[in-house]
Amino acid sequence: MVGQRYIAILIWGICLAFPTSDKQVHEPYTVQEVHTAPPTWRRIRRATRTEQITLNIGLKHGRASELERQLLEISNPSNPRYRQYFSLDDLHSLSKPPLGAVEQVLAWLSVHGIQQDNLQFSPARDWVTFNTSIQQAESLLGTEYSVYKNGNSLATRALQWSVPSNLQGVIDTIQPTTSFWHLKARDRQQINSTDDSNLNLHAIEAVGPNVGSMGIDMSHLPKDLTPREACNVTAVTPLCLRVLYGTLGYSVQTKEPKHMALVNFLEEFNNRSDLAQFAKTYRPDAIAAAEGFRDLSIAGGINQQSPANPDQLSERLGLEGNLDAEILIGIAHPIPLTAYTVGGPPPPSVSSSSFPENTNEPYLTWLNWLLAQPDSELPSVISSSYGEVEETVPLSYARRVCLAFAQLGLRGVSVITGSGDHGVGHPAHCEKDFLANFPDSCPWVTSVGATKGISPEVVATNPDNGFVSGGGFSRYFPRPFYQEGKNSIDRYLAEIGSLHEKRFDPSGRAFPDVAAQGYRYVTVWNGTTRLVDGTSASAPTFASIIALLNDALAAEGQPAMGFLNPWLYEEGWRAFTDVTEGSNEGCNTTGFPAIEGWDVASGWGTPSFPRLKELALRRRFRLQLPWYLRWKEWW
Known part of the structure; x- marks a missing residue:
């Protein structure tokens, strides 16, 4: 009974x-x-x-708040679980x-x-x-x-x-329902110009094949070069960046270093012959790497190796892809490079009723694929140069993409994004409020602004093409804990007082977090040498430095940096050169000024690799126990 x-x-x-x-x-x-x-x-x-x-x-997710809490713990240098990352199986138990x-x-x-x-x-x-x-x-x-x-x-x-x-x-x-997310490559609107195009893009400034080389023999580089000797501010090269940010004297120490990665959307690609031509001039020891990087296709993405056709040339397709790959290889070689090429956007004409529309949701397509990969297949750092104005992305979609970035952080991957190229907003798109950029506004990525000049570096702008390094405050995501306190956001808000009051949400996640060069980068595209501006250059530059930093950690038996921001705001900021000149103007305003310390125009400033390595290696870690012996953490 x-x-x-x-x-x-x-x-x-x-x-x-x-x-x-x-x-x-x-x-x-x-x-x-x-x-x-x-x-x-x-x-x-x-x-x-x-x-x-x-x-x-x-x-x-049954434990979404727990997922974010766990990430904040393992990325907080004050926590005893710092950098004790989750395996794929561990993560599934949180995200189911x-x-x-x-x-x-x-x-x-x-x-x-x-x-x-x-x-x-x-x-x-x-x-x-x-x-x-x-x-x-x-x-x-x-x-x-x-x-x-x-x-x-x-x-x-x-x-x-x-x-x-x-x-x-x-x-x-x-x-796809309400998402009109139309990803933009960060440099598409910021190409140094000599003519017009029907897409309202600036044409590319073609230059000589050895521009920016400063007459230095790339095969026998002196190790005591100064930025003044290595850099031409009108044509920035990998040698300039390696000297400026202190990676020139570093040799990769691990026999099989973990790979770094970039992602291609919008039918972008990384042409091996262009990359090899670039390496021949600016990084001769990396020619083989430029010809043999790993390319992974997702959702039908094609990393095209044939010459661009006239339609692709008019769209500047391949320029963004080449720029990202050339910077990563140019700075971080011999760290292996992986390119994720994600299926392209909808077709360029109205299709017939019998032909299916391409409704690809690029970020979700890529992130869901990436999160399903085994731990051995994940890179230590990913550079992404794409994004959109935050308010054009449905909130539910933005939150879900952001949560996927948090999951990558839990597995020890650093996600680096460019902060945008229109300051606080393109004047044509602003009404009253400043415009934040997504995914930079997601608190689980590291956003990189752009600088120019050498001594000193200042906030990057180019009046000739409208490029201004992006920055601002999210209206979707609240300020994360690592930005609390008197040393960063609150101090900055107190300093600027009522400037632009009510045009932004001071309680939102603020970006960028850091900065790097993003003005007049040398790149090879379609067989010719060009110059471009944009945080599309800044993001892979910083990602390259993190890839080298992860190698230095691996050589000492330490885990990769993973999600960077809590460490950056607590102690890593000491390894950055402060940027105190310029502003990220936009929306027909002066935007936010750069000042001493963290600011909305340049974050903490630009990196010094030797100081980053010193600070990161100073940490010591507890033995990583298997998940079944860490059961108390789940209660």
Whole structure:
């Protein structure tokens, strides 16, 4: 009798936890998110109901707050768990959905004719992906899809989406729906110009093949070069950067150093022949590395090695990819380089109703793939030169991408981003509020601003093409703990007083965190030598230095730096040269000024590799125990 009662109670509990199909059918829908199309996107037509779309459902993590807490602990140099990173299996236990959540979503999908055999799950089962028709997606989400156009890019999107009320606490985000995230390469608008183009881009300044070499024999470099001897401020080369930031005298110490990485979006690529030509002039010992770096394709991304065609040349495709790779190899060789090339944007013309729209969500596509890789396949540092104005990214999407960066941090990966190229906002896009950049506004990445000049370095601007190093305050993400205290944000806000009051949120995550050169970089593209500006150059420059720092740590048996910011704000800032001149003007204002200490124009300033190495190696670590012997940490 007791057994029968127990079974009855168990069945009753299961019915409550996993609603029946009939209940799913009648469960009222509630709007989950509304996001208007950005001004640059124009509605073309109603999406054809037979067109296909790939939907990605992000389930809420059962322990999302715990995930972030764990990251803050292992990246805090004052914590005894500092740099004790998680394995892939450890991370899954934190990121998996709550008990019963997957079953609830499966029941909902089943009611709409979407069967489990057609679904793909992430390793932690926190993402569900499937192909469906527009008609079925509209029924599923209680919405309407249309085709929108921005320049040459198309996207099939909805302005809102809904789910049954009982799933509101289960589902984080569903994309593509409201996301009009149109990634921009940071240097696309900042190319030194001599003519115009129909994309309102600045053309590239072509220069001589040996520009910036300063007449120095690259095969027999003296080790006592000074920045004045190595640098031409009108044409910045890897030699200048190695001397300026103190990496020239460092030799990679580990036999098999962990690789560094970059990511390509927007049909960008890294042409090996261009990279080899660049290395021949500016880093002769790295020619083989330039010809043989590892390239990984994600979602159909193609790292093109043939010459660019006329359409690609007009779009400057390959310029960003080459710049990133040439800087990383030029500074950090022989650290191995991996390039992640992610499937491109929607097609450049309105397709027929029978041809599926490309609805690729680039960051999620890349991050979900990367997080599923084994620990041995993860790089120690990643450089990303892409982003968008924060307010154009739906909040649910931004939070989910940001949480993925936190997961990379938990696994010991440093994520480096460029802070943007329009100061506090492009004047044409500002109304009243300053514009933050995403993913720089995510508290789990390290954002890098741009400088120019040598002695001293100042905030980088170029009046000829409108380039201004970016910086500001997030309206999506609150100020993280590592930016609290009197030595950084509060001190800076007190110093500037009421300047630009009410045009930004002083309680938001502030960026950039640091800075590096980002003005008139030498790059080889399409067989010719060019000069470009942008934080697209600053991000891989700083990432290169972190790659070398991780090698120095590995040689001493210490783990990689991982998520950098808590260490940077607590003690690492002492290894940076303060930038106190210039401002990140924008939105028809003077923007934020650079002052002594941390500021919104240049972060903590520019790095000194010898001092970074000294500070990082000063730390000693507890023995890393396997997860099953660290059970007390989970309670």
